[in-house]
Amino acid sequence: MPYPPKRVLSLDGPKIFTGFDTLEDHTVVISDGIIDAVVPRDQIGSGIDKVDLGGGLLAPGFLDLQVNGGGGAFFNGSPDLHTLETISNTHRCYGTTALLPTLISGTSETLTAAIAAVRTAIGNKMPGIVGVHLEGPYINAHRRGIHAKEHIASINSDVAELLASLEVGTTLVTVAPECVPKGLIRQLTDHGVCIAIGHSNATYEEASIALAEGAQGFTHLFNAMTPLKSREPGCVGAALDDETSWFGIIADGYHVHPATLRVALSAKTSGKAILISDAMPATKCNMSTFDWNGETIHVDDGRCTTIDGTLAGSTLTLRDAIVYVIENLNLSLEEALRMASTYPAEAIGRQDEFGYVRKGNHANLVLLDERLNVIETWVEGDRFQSRNPGGV
Structure with missing residues (x-):
């Protein structure tokens, strides 16, 4: 307390x-x-x-834009105030003073409950809760990762009203632009919603059009998106080529090779690479397994995977990520701290409050x-x- x-x-x-x-x-x-x-x-x-x-x-206190859980709590499992408090308390012990609790693709009822819980938490001034990240369900099934196929949905103007309904704090929505009707990204951003590209099979051209329409960033670069190839730059190529957008990286040694991260940081405009945790409920608690959509997720040495080896988030905190990038990417302490505080605050337009x-x-x-x-x-x-x- x-x-x-x-x-x-x-x-x-x-x-x-x-x-x-x-x-x-x-x-x-x-x-x-x-x-x-x-x-x-x-x-x-x-x-x-x-x-x-x-x-x-x-x-500056750390700002995490992608936090699914921690301390045994899972936002998808119980999108309520108690879960938000547990997640916030857990990550605050490791330096995160503001975060976006993140909802993986779920039912419309879960989505509505999550937005309502965050609205109440902010209204009650719950320490650390500053918005919500809706990671799906408007994504591409071919790049879904652990997102349940039955929960992936199409997006339309009626859904857009729900996504823009938080009214307080920040709403960040991850979408696959090739699955979104033309003009809808602009409609959402005009209502204050931040859009990130992720879990996407988009071409370079499709991702670039989404950026021109108002998308601001990329969710967990390299993971669950079209890769950079010689003649098909894909989402990764669009992220590295664009000077104004940001991208999040999961710096845990499992999601992306450190050499790949060094190349990405060298290619990207300064100040546009941010650290995210993508933390799951096993973060900073003694859990060897947890349940997701009826499937058992195994946790071994900080690595979360399904039975077939698919990565399922992380057990990172931003403090862990800072140490990792200093030790493995040869970054200065100051730059690592910016990637966990200043840059994410700028990414969501809240640099006058945080960072x-x-x-x-x-x-x-x-x-x-x-x-x-x-x-x-x-x-x-x-x-x-x-x-x-x-x-x-």
């Missing part, structure tokens, strides 16, 4: 990574859950409660030690100790 909130306070002690650069001998001033200033330590006057955080690195430590942004922060273990987090100015201090 958070400590009792204080109206105005300053966080002192650690270095501060702002999203731009790293500052020493500075302090973060928070007022009513919003960052009021980032100033040199010697400029803090009297009348402000000072919180000494000791050492470490204070950075930076600067005046006016929400006080969503993570304190890391020298091994990048999470010591504590701050969400809207409320302080949360990690349940797992000093360890991963």
Whole structure:
């Protein structure tokens, strides 16, 4: 539980990574859950409660755009407030202070319940819930992965009204553009819905048309989409070639080879590659199996698969992904942190709230030690100790 909130306070002690650069001998001033200033330590006057955080690195809290579960909870299994709270609490212990709970293709009743639960959670100011990611059911059956074939559906204007009905927070929808009627992507984006291309058999040309119509990104690049070939660039080619769209990557060593990720990062416009977890219920809990649509998913050394070996999400947290890309992609700490905070905030157009430590942004922060273990987090100015201090 958070400590009792204080109206105005300053966080002192650690270095501060702002999203731009790293500052020493500075302090973060928070007022009513919003960052009021980032100033040199010697400029803090009297009348402000000072919180000494000791050492470490204070950075923008992580923002995860694709979270199916965690701590034993599965959004598809129970799209309700208790599940959302469990998922948020689990990932917050590892630095994620904002997330989009993600619904894999399901029934229309499950979809409606998921949107309603997220709407209520945001209305109740549940820490960490800032929208919803609907990963399907408007995808291509040939690239469905673990999505149940019977739940894959066509999309029309009536469905579009439901997708745009959250009205608060962010709605991100993954679609296969070759399965979407012309003009519908623009209709959704005009109503504030973010569109990502994924689970798609689209050609390069089809993906490019979807981008021109308003699609903004690509869901888990390389996985469940047409690959890059010499004469058929596919979805991957469109993602790497386009300068304005973003793509998410699952950096767990199972979904994509590190050399492939290095090539993708080299090819893509700076600031457009983001880390996602695609976390499943086995994340940070002792589960060797879990159920999905009547099928048993096996968990072995962090790898989630069906009986035939199909990958079924991950057990990542964004903290794990940050460590992976630093160690395997030769990225700097600062760039890895941006990929987990600044870039996803920009991807969904919420960089004025999240992703930076600067005046006016929400006080969503993570304190890391020298091994990048999470010591504590701050969400809207409320302080949360990690349940797992000093360890991963």
